[in-house]
Amino acid sequence: MLRLLKNIRGDKAIWAVVALLAVFSFLPVYSASSNLVYVVGNGTTTGHLIKHALLLFLGFGIIYGVHRIPFHFFKGLSLIAMPIVLVLLAFTLAQGDTIAGANASRWIRIPFVGITFQTSNLAAVVLMIYVARYLTKIKDKNVTFKESILPLWLPVFLVILLILPANFSTAAILFSMVLLLCFLGKYPLQYMLGMLGVGMIGLALFVLTAKAVPDLFPNRVDTWMSRIESFWDPADTEADYQIEKAKIAIASGGLVGKGAGKSIQKNFLPQSSSDFIYAIVVEEYGLVGGFVLMFFYLFLLFRIVVVANGNATIFGKLLVLGVGLPIVFQALINMAVAVELFPVTGQTLPLISSGGTSSWMTCLAIGIILSASNKDMESERKAMDIDESNPLQVLSGQL
Numbered sequence: 001m002l003r004l005l006k007n008i009r010g011d012k013a014i015w016a017v018v019a020l021l022a023v024f025s026f027l028p029v030y031s032a033s034s035n036l037v038y039v040v041g042n043g044t045t046t047g048h049l050i051k052h053a054l055l056l057f058l059g060f061g062i063i064y065g066v067h068r069i070p071f072h073f074f075k076g077l078s079l080i081a082m083p084i085v086l087v088l089l090a091f092t093l094a095q096g097d098t099i100a101g102a103n104a105s106r107w108i109r110i111p112f113v114g115i116t117f118q119t120s121n122l123a124a125v126v127l128m129i130y131v132a133r134y135l136t137k138i139k140d141k142n143v144t145f146k147e148s149i150l151p152l153w154l155p156v157f158l159v160i161l162l163i164l165p166a167n168f169s170t171a172a173i174l175f176s177m178v179l180l181l182c183f184l185g186k187y188p189l190q191y192m193l194g195m196l197g198v199g200m201i202g203l204a205l206f207v208l209t210a211k212a213v214p215d216l217f218p219n220r221v222d223t224w225m226s227r228i229e230s231f232w233d234p235a236d237t238e239a240d241y242q243i244e245k246a247k248i249a250i251a252s253g254g255l256v257g258k259g260a261g262k263s264i265q266k267n268f269l270p271q272s273s274s275d276f277i278y279a280i281v282v283e284e285y286g287l288v289g290g291f292v293l294m295f296f297y298l299f300l301l302f303r304i305v306v307v308a309n310g311n312a313t314i315f316g317k318l319l320v321l322g323v324g325l326p327i328v329f330q331a332l333i334n335m336a337v338a339v340e341l342f343p344v345t346g347q348t349l350p351l352i353s354s355g356g357t358s359s360w361m362t363c364l365a366i367g368i369i370l371s372a373s374n375k376d377m378e379s380e381r382k383a384m385d386i387d388e389s390n391p392l393q394v395l396s397g398q399l
Helices: 002-006 012-040 045-067 073-095 119-137 145-163 168-184 189-212 220-232 238-253 277-310 314-338 356-372 375-384 391-396
Strands: 107-109 116-118
Touching: 012 045, 012 277, 012 356, 045 356, 073 107, 073 119, 073 145, 116 119, 116 356, 119 145, 119 168, 119 314, 119 356, 145 168, 145 189, 168 189, 168 314, 238 277, 238 314, 277 314, 277 356, 314 356
Parallel strands: none
Antiparallel strands: 107 116
């Protein structure tokens, strides 16, 4: 263990905040898992706690392994991973059955081990790295819109289109993050506005097609519409029921909360250990706990910006922002849903909510950020004189 700690590199503040979030997550997950046990009838509270611990242990293994990889390797790896991700997304969407009552076109089951894997989370990380790579490539070039369609926007829209039918919120967030990264990478604004218009038209066509052929994507568009309608005009819907229970939990928490494990609404609030875990946190730890948790995510955002600003390469800067900003953005959306500032999205609270794929992909992104924050690796890269425009050098790390 001491040897592992000595080999830890990168931004120590990010390591600290990630570790604190992970350790704290055991309390609300253990408390909220009673809903799964006594209401849903799934497993035991100790079993869910052990499962959460194993998932986080594997997640920190991912962080440790990835943060030891020189960040410039991810430029070449994104080229290899992109077609693999597209195949996985297509396979996932083609399933069309259900797992535990949920739309299985979000998950694939890993053979032999029986673990389900949400491919859209992996696709999001790979796509952001890919976009960062492209923006680095065209830096200081007068790129035309036509020149960027195939290398940039075709992969972006393929990924979005394969995620959209089963998970609108993830597709919308991912597209927003791509546009934000393009803006930060100084991609021409008029081209971005044009692609935003194309995206809106594409979404409208998808909705009209789904309405015209209901059996094509059963219940998906209706679910989106009901969530949006219940947000603007509350009615007796499942989404409204979730929000009402979340608001009751938050209101009953008061300033300092009821105490660890003493939540009442966890017994009535669906997804209390995942999508709505922030409401349980506030109920048990009050506004103080809720604001402290929000502070940690904002502090993580601050350190992400610091690491990006401190990196010597354009790719390093865009890479850190590309994989880091979605983590904080997702956390803020999850909190906003709990207090009814956003419609229900189904987004988990990074590093706090129970769930494997989301936690692992968050850990993958954090590992990449820590790799980019490692000054020793940057010195090694310069010493090896690696030409980042040469994919063979980027992948091999040597001439």
